[in-house]
Amino acid sequence: MENQEISGVTEFVALGSLGMIVLIVFIFLFIIMYQKKMNTHALQINEKETNHQKELLGSTIMVEEKERERIAKNLHDDIGTNLNVLKLQLTKISRNPADKELVAELLHESKAMLENTIQQVRGISKDLMPPVLMNLGFEKALSELCRNINNSNSIYVDFTTMSEGRTPDQKIILQLYRIVNEVVNNIIKHANATHISMKLSAQGNSYTVLVAHNGNGINDQDIKKLSGEGKGVGLKSILSRVQVVNGRIEYSTHEKNSEIKIEVPLKESKQ
Amino acid sequence: MLLKEYIIEILPGLSTASTFLPFIIALICINCLKTEVKWLFFLVLASILAELIGLIMHHYTKSGNIIYINIYQIVETILITLFFRSTTPTIILRYLITLLCTGICIWSLYFILGPNRNSLNDVAFGIESIYVMIFSLLGFYFLLKKLQNNNIWDIPVFWVNSALLLYFGGNLFLHGFGNYLYEHSLYTFFELWSIIHSSLNILFYILIAVAFWKTRKYQA
Numbered sequence: 137m138e139n140q141e142i143s144g145v146t147e148f149v150a151l152g153s154l155g156m157i158v159l160i161v162f163i164f165l166f167i168i169m170y171q172k173k174m175n176t177h178a179l180q181i182n183e184k185e186t187n188h189q190k191e192l193l194g195s196t197i198m199v200e201e202k203e204r205e206r207i208a209k210n211l212h213d214d215i216g217t218n219l220n221v222l223k224l225q226l227t228k229i230s231r232n233p234a235d236k237e238l239v240a241e242l243l244h245e246s247k248a249m250l251e252n253t254i255q256q257v258r259g260i261s262k263d264l265m266p267p268v269l270m271n272l273g274f275e276k277a278l279s280e281l282c283r284n285i286n287n288s289n290s291i292y293v294d295f296t297t298m299s300e301g302r303t304p305d306q307k308i309i310l311q312l313y314r315i316v317n318e319v320v321n322n323i324i325k326h327a328n329a330t331h332i333s334m335k336l337s338a339q340g341n342s343y344t345v346l347v348a349h350n351g352n353g354i355n356d357q358d359i360k361k362l363s364g365e366g367k368g369v370g371l372k373s374i375l376s377r378v379q380v381v382n383g384r385i386e387y388s389t390h391e392k393n394s395e396i397k398i399e400v401p402l403k404e405s406k407q
Numbered sequence: 408m409l410l411k412e413y414i415i416e417i418l419p420g421l422s423t424a425s426t427f428l429p430f431i432i433a434l435i436c437i438n439c440l441k442t443e444v445k446w447l448f449f450l451v452l453a454s455i456l457a458e459l460i461g462l463i464m465h466h467y468t469k470s471g472n473i474i475y476i477n478i479y480q481i482v483e484t485i486l487i488t489l490f491f492r493s494t495t496p497t498i499i500l501r502y503l504i505t506l507l508c509t510g511i512c513i514w515s516l517y518f519i520l521g522p523n524r525n526s527l528n529d530v531a532f533g534i535e536s537i538y539v540m541i542f543s544l545l546g547f548y549f550l551l552k553k554l555q556n557n558n559i560w561d562i563p564v565f566w567v568n569s570a571l572l573l574y575f576g577g578n579l580f581l582h583g584f585g586n587y588l589y590e591h592s593l594y595t596f597f598e599l600w601s602i603i604h605s606s607l608n609i610l611f612y613i614l615i616a617v618a619f620w621k622t623r624k625y626q627a
Contacts (some may be wrong), residue, residue, distance in 0.1 A: 149582060170559045
């Protein structure tokens, strides 16, 4: 009788322990599965990120190459041609020094051509580094850009700054200027907007440029889609420049307007 | 005093005391009340209340506290259901959870209002245990699907699901096979019941306390 009792209790305890062990093993298996899946997920995200980086790097190189190509073309087609013509005219002058009428005419033409070449060199230099950016600083340069757009009378740009003179590091400024330039260009070209509002602000360690417009906007999903389809060289250039300066760009659309928010790290510097 | 007797003596007291552990932790990590684990905080409160009422009634009326355990079981089912509802992503499952909870509660109420109110509602406890186990397993599945945190140990819901699975798994066994042991030995039945039930209680409240503690990091 006692043996039967002990055997019953042993069976009960053994069965219960087995059940609990099964549940505990299940939880441990779940933990292993979770961590495995998490690692795979992290790897996939890394891979995606690497591909994205590669794509951006590719587009940065492409944008730079295009820029170089354009400068080379300008130098070759305009400045090179002008200098060659000048060389020919000077040769003609040296061969006919006695023909005063011809010399005067050639000198007049050469002077005009030199003026033209100087203007072209200025144009290229302005393209490479806007003098207003060098001379007046980032915010004045943007204000100047807005003023120029307003002068065209096709679109009105409203410019406000609340940064109290705090601007990003000199290395970031040129990239940020190019980004804002490209963003505004895209709005003018594609958004069909009549009004743009540009607001600059600095808070904590971040500097924000908020560009809002009343045209047809795009949001982050559209940007991803366009980038995925390999469309929009300008857009890729914006994204790669944003990455170069460790910044962030957000595209959003609302009922009445659309916004592009560009955020870059700020290093205290007075303009 | 033999070790076994000592354990039998001390475990129920420890089990009652362990209910205060998650309560204290919840007071420290008050943020946990903003998350889905808040329902477990209310469960801890209900359990403390049930323990206190049981003790008071036993002291003054010398009557058993089985009826309070049966009432507590209804509250427990409702609160766990609310927890499951807050962690279940699909609407159909949420409806199913509510339906099952309603069914269990109606059955338990019917039992409490009936003539057997002073005996343990084993069937309702068994069904509740199966119900909680199934949905805590589903909870694990949802965690695996969602992958919300790099480290599983930092997710409070993981700790709650583990606590529910182990506690109700153990309880299901106790309620399911309790009669088998009861037939073999009445004395051993009460001894073992006390040891196992108290151990499960302690384990449950420790895991719930960990879940509350983890809400601090999780919130940040």
